[in-house]
Amino acid sequence: MKKIIIVEDNRKNLELFKAVLGMIPNLEILAKENGKDGLELIISEEPDIILLDIQLPDMKGTDICKELRKMEKFFHTPIIAVTSFAMKGDKARIIEAGFNDYVSKPLNILEFRKKIQNIIEVEAF
Numbered sequence: 001m002k003k004i005i006i007v008e009d010n011r012k013n014l015e016l017f018k019a020v021l022g023m024i025p026n027l028e029i030l031a032k033e034n035g036k037d038g039l040e041l042i043i044s045e046e047p048d049i050i051l052l053d054i055q056l057p058d059m060k061g062t063d064i065c066k067e068l069r070k071m072e073k074f075f076h077t078p079i080i081a082v083t084s085f086a087m088k089g090d091k092a093r094i095i096e097a098g099f100n101d102y103v104s105k106p107l108n109i110l111e112f113r114k115k116i117q118n119i120i121e122v123e124a125f
């Protein structure tokens, strides 16, 4: 059983993430809608994958990612950014913050599911 934590404040997006990820077998899905609660849950649950919205009401996803990367137990955890910006330079900023990858909103459902499945399969080895 793998565990993913989603931190996303947009209800519609969160429901979409849950619906798409719900199709992957043996994946436990936990979610929070703000940065503070999300960070706490991540630290206590130590998920296998983390999906972080960049724009949250109380924190930036990039700051959460930087915080996590300071902790040894999250050095190698795959952390995926959820971003609605499509601007040049954002990718570099996201990677600099310590993210492994990112997905853009509006979500490409097939691409997203494939990305998560690939991570789970790689982790399984």
Ligand SMILES: [Mg+2]
Pocket: 008, 009, 010, 053, 054, 055, 056, 057
């Ligand atoms: Mg948001």
